[in-house]
Amino acid sequence: MSQFRPAALEADVVVIGGGPAGEVLAGRCAGRGLDTVLVEAELIGGECSYWGCIPSKTLLRPGDVLAAAARVPGAAAAVTGPVDVSAALARRDYMTSHWTDDGQERWLADHGVRLLRGTGRLAGTRRVRVDGGPQLVARRAVVLATGSEAVLPPVPGLADVRPWDNRAATAAKEVPGRLLVLGGGAVGLELAQAFFRLGAADVTVVEAGSRLLPHEEPFAGEEVLAAFEREGIAVHVDTRLAAIGRDGTDGPVHATLSNGQEIIADEVLVAAGRRPRTDDLGLGTVGLRPGRPVKVDDRLRAIGVPGAWLFAVGDCTGLAPLTHMGKYQARIAADVITGRDVRDRASRDAVTRVTFTDPQVCAVGLTAAEALQRGIAVRVIDVGTGDVPGSYVLGDGLQGTTRFVVEEASGVLVGATITGSGVQELLHSAAVVVAAHLSLSELRHAVPAFPTVAEVWLHALEAAGL
Ligand SMILES: Cc1cc2nc3c(=O)[nH]c(=O)nc-3n(C[C@H](O)[C@H](O)[C@H](O)COP(=O)(O)OP(=O)(O)OC[C@H]3O[C@@H](n4cnc5c(N)ncnc54)[C@H](O)[C@@H]3O)c2cc1C
Numbered sequence: 335m336s337q338f339r340p341a342a343l344e345a346d347v348v349v350i351g352g353g354p355a356g357e358v359l360a361g362r363c364a365g366r367g368l369d370t371v372l373v374e375a376e377l378i379g380g381e382c383s384y385w386g387c388i389p390s391k392t393l394l395r396p397g398d399v400l401a402a403a404a405r406v407p408g409a410a411a412a413v414t415g416p417v418d419v420s421a422a423l424a425r426r427d428y429m430t431s432h433w434t435d436d437g438q439e440r441w442l443a444d445h446g447v448r449l450l451r452g453t454g455r456l457a458g459t460r461r462v463r464v465d466g467g468p469q470l471v472a473r474r475a476v477v478l479a480t481g482s483e484a485v486l487p488p489v490p491g492l493a494d495v496r497p498w499d500n501r502a503a504t505a506a507k508e509v510p511g512r513l514l515v516l517g518g519g520a521v522g523l524e525l526a527q528a529f530f531r532l533g534a535a536d537v538t539v540v541e542a543g544s545r546l547l548p549h550e551e552p553f554a555g556e557e558v559l560a561a562f563e564r565e566g567i568a569v570h571v572d573t574r575l576a577a578i579g580r581d582g583t584d585g586p587v588h589a590t591l592s593n594g595q596e597i598i599a600d601e602v603l604v605a606a607g608r609r610p611r612t613d614d615l616g617l618g619t620v621g622l623r624p625g626r627p628v629k630v631d632d633r634l635r636a637i638g639v640p641g642a643w644l645f646a647v648g649d650c651t652g653l654a655p656l657t658h659m660g661k662y663q664a665r666i667a668a669d670v671i672t673g674r675d676v677r678d679r680a681s682r683d684a685v686t687r688v689t690f691t692d693p694q695v696c697a698v699g700l701t702a703a704e705a706l707q708r709g710i711a712v713r714v715i716d717v718g719t720g721d722v723p724g725s726y727v728l729g730d731g732l733q734g735t736t737r738f739v740v741e742e743a744s745g746v747l748v749g750a751t752i753t754g755s756g757v758q759e760l761l762h763s764a765a766v767v768v769a770a771h772l773s774l775s776e777l778r779h780a781v782p783a784f785p786t787v788a789e790v791w792l793h794a795l796e797a798a799g800l
């Protein structure tokens with residue numbers, strides 16, 4: 335597949351970064367007739383396709399299926415062996431297309447997007463330079479979609495032990511016997527459980543904050559912690575890594591925690607958060623600060639850059655670092671660039687998120703604490719996710735909590751959290767209600783089918799006196 339060579343140095347739209355956000359934006363602009371150039375330094379498809387969502391969910395899936403079967407009397411007896419690790423890793427390789435992007439290159443060509451491989455940097459108003467080559471001039475818009483990268487906390491000795499980041503972990507060729515995970519956010523928890531269920535004998539999660547998943551409702555992290563401990567994954571909250579070193583070049587890692595505990599591991603995964611990839615992007619040439627998120631307004635236009643020609647979407651905005659939110663922003667930005675009057679209404683108020691651990695943590699909109707911070711008076715309605723007949727039909731021990739956060743004055747749902755095994759598909763009903771600003775009383779006539787787990791909605795209505 336031939337790449338675009340910039341003979342014509344002008345285009346309507348120049349997109350820097352071909353992850354999920356940049357790809358969607360480029361495809362939509364080109365589909366509406368704009369001459370669109372996409373600049374990508376590595377693989378088209380970005381972090382999500384090769385080192386993020388896809389490999390991590392694929393690595394979790396075998397253990398999830400076995401755990402689901404083990405909850406069903408009758409099926410449990412048929413699960414007699416361990417996970418087939420080499421088949422699981424081969425499936426991961428297939429799902430990441432063996433870290434090649436030919437399929438994505440074809441997709442861009444089919445959608446009329448011109449691809450330019452290389453590192454793009456802003457070079458002043460409407461200008462982009464790729465790898466020191468000639469300048470591209472964007473007639474209508476430049477869009478930044480450069481994503482994010484893992485941060486390495488400044489722990490003495492950490493860099494020297496060659497820790498895994500998400501890339502090394504999701505591309506691992508074997509399962510380590512002992513794994514130390516730094517960070518109890520989504521990356522750390524999903525990969526800790528994936529490797530444990532793939533056969534790692536000792537997995538320890540160390541979280542500096544007072545609870546796992548600190549941005550979610552407190553019960554979410556508590557339930558995941560309890561499930562991990564039941565399963566055999568060690569968790570330390572309120573704990574930091576004090577020092578770490580490796581024996582020789584390939585020997586085990588010795589870690590000392592702030593609570594005095596010593597941990598020996600074969601690999602250390604650093605999952606302590608991400609930062610926007612904006613430090614070497616030429617932001618200074620347009621008056622923005624390198625290394626910071628590119629702040630955007632509700633039309634995804636960079637704040638502080640006059641002329642409405644610079645846009646940013648996805649992780650580099652720091653808004654909601656999730657694939658589907660980046661793609662949503664891309665659709666809005668493409669609409670704005672092509673002259674439609676639309677605004678981003680979800681990236682601050684209705685972010686949907688699923689942590690794919692077992693139990694899963696699914697949430698949309700505001701937690702009760704966030705509502706309070708915004709000065710919104712709310713009441714919470716809590717029901718047991720496992721307390722409906724549909725849960726029992728799925729198996730034993732399908733516990734969890736469903737919380738609806740309801741604005742006191744209007745009865746409108748501003749947030750929801752649903753925990754439990756395999757409840758991910760329930761989230762979208764809550765997302766619809768939050769995005770549409772529906773009040774609970776309007777939901778009386780949306781009748782959940784029997785026996786589905788969606789009857790948690792019914793229990794919530796009953797708890798609200800409806
Ligand atoms: C382990 C892990 C699991 C995850 N799981 C999920 C999940 O289940 N669901 C979910 O919604 N999200 C998940 N995420 C988050 C998700 O991966 C990101 O939100 C998403 O990839 C962001 O998309 P993006 O297009 O903004 O950036 P990226 O995917 O980071 O893509 C940016 C692209 O820009 C390119 N680039 C950067 N700088 C330049 C430059 N100067 N010139 C040219 N190209 C450049 C990069 O090479 C890259 O291809 C996960 C993340 C991790 C780390």
Ligand SMILES: NC(=O)c1ccc[n+]([C@@H]2O[C@H](COP(=O)([O-])OP(=O)(O)OC[C@H]3O[C@@H](n4cnc5c(N)ncnc54)[C@H](O)[C@@H]3O)[C@@H](O)[C@H]2O)c1
Pocket residue numbers: 487516517518519520521522524540541542543546547548573574575605606607608654655656687688689690
């Ligand atoms: N299922 C999903 O949708 C999914 C999965 C993975 C990642 N993601 C996205 O990627 C983003 C980044 O995920 P993440 O888990 O890397 O970051 P995060 O910011 O969500 O969590 C990082 C955790 O590490 C802790 N931490 C920070 N420094 C530490 C230290 N020195 N020692 C111990 N703990 C430390 C923090 O307190 C925090 O709990 C998420 O916010 C999410 O948007 C999504």
